[in-house]
Amino acid sequence: MTAITTGKTPRKTPHFGGVLNNYVGGEFVASDKRFANINPVDGSEINQVAEASAEVVDRAVEAARAAVEGEWGKMSVAHRSALLHKVADGIEARFDDFVAAEMADTGKSLWQAENIDIPRGAANFRVFADMASSRAGECFQTETADGQQALNYAVNKPLGVVAVIAPWNLPLLLLTWKLAPAMAVGNAVIAKPSEDTPATATLLAEVMHEAGIPAGAFNLVHGFGPDSAGEFLSKHSGIDAVTFTGESRTGGAIMRAAADNVKALSFELGGKNAAIIFADADFDAAVEGTAKSVFTNGGQVCLCTERVYVEREIYPQFVAALKQKAEALRIDWPEDESTDMGPLISHEHQQKVLSYYQLAKDEGATVVTGGGVPRFGDRRDDGAFVQPTILIGLPETARCIKEEVFGPICHIAPFDREEEAVAMANDSDYGLAATVWTSNLSRAHRIAPQLEVGIVWVNSWYLRDLRTPFGGVKLSGVGREGGVHSLNFYSEPMNICIKLN
């Protein structure tokens, strides 16, 4: 381990200056083809990453299949569950390594890595290990035409080999959110983290190894999407299911690639999430909560709010208060305890977000705050930072209102009537999440089910219970995960009917 000096407080980042390898069949596997893992704080190289070839992906699929048919597939639920708890223990034992690696790859704040990303990585394993070992079954007693009885009961089998393709915004959290239930019900998995965030997945492979997960039950392949590991997995005939989190367009590409083999698919995709704020809401809580929902992780959470609708009588005060919150955010070195926001994930994403900042101006927006790049006068000026940005004045038809930006930006518009707010919130190709801020409980109950999304938060945002259904409608996803929905997606129920006489 070597110190990485991106900030004032150097942190030890595992594998700094080394190579992150693939993990296949219980062994770390190198590759001649490599790519650089870049720190978005200053554009410096953290380490090199071994890109998995088609041949390495084939080997991972073979190893996974052998694991399903071998020790892993035959293991009792209690034993498998105990091993997954050991994986959670392993993440917690190397907590500081995981935090440092996640911060270096993403530039996210220490507070967020320590309080959200890494704890959830461990929690995902614990929750799904427990759920799988206490899973309820299905049984029906059936009356037959001849006056006798039959007993129908379902047994759940794993799907087999599951590919998990993950994005860069919450790297460990979102990878383990799918790996944990898939493994808990007995599948062998092949993890494909984003090319922008390969580090915590590699640490997870080390933890899996140390925990004694049988060879082939967990595999890791590094690489990109098209013509690389992502595509190799999606079209591989030896893979039974692909579970994916990322952009809606990528979901479409994976669906096409998976079509020939008719694989099971579960997609958590993009969002253009609305917040509806009524005049009767607790004003300070609504401002505070909306600031969080817009700016957390630099707006790079699929659940982040990008469209804010505020009842007209409090609209001017709300715009002023959210502006104050945005301008008070501390954009700084990720390692500093008081940093609220680091850089975006990459220069490429910075350019995309900045192009929307420009587009907003071209579309006639008034920029309430932000709209550009902060200047530091040090090497962070080579990083991927942008200013938190608030817009007003755009028509609802503007591209900036319709398209997902995935940055620290929102547009605020006034509304007069409840039905108008619901209609504006629903006027989107996406349908992931919405927040409603009101102290009128009847109103909350009335409008929440009218919103065309998978998740509504009332007087809160990103308050998670891992047992609840999670996913989106429209362009925001296919299927639901979370709790029993995850267990169901990752297993194949088989009905057995026994005639009793």
Ligand SMILES: NC(=O)c1ccc[n+]([C@@H]2O[C@H](COP(=O)([O-])OP(=O)(O)OC[C@H]3O[C@@H](n4cnc5c(N)ncnc54)[C@H](O)[C@@H]3O)[C@@H](O)[C@H]2O)c1
């Ligand atoms: N709904 C959710 O739960 C959720 C959660 C997080 C992020 N997201 C969405 O993810 C996006 C940001 O993440 P991103 O930029 O990493 O997404 P992305 O779609 O670019 O990449 C996600 C993953 O897919 C891989 N990939 C890319 N092209 C592929 C292809 N053709 N075949 C197979 N794999 C391919 C990438 O290498 C990466 O591992 C945003 O749109 C965000 O809203 C959604």
Ligand SMILES: O=C/C=C/C=C(\O)C(=O)O
């Ligand atoms: O960026 C998207 C965030 C998704 C969050 C989850 O899937 C979760 O909290 O389980």
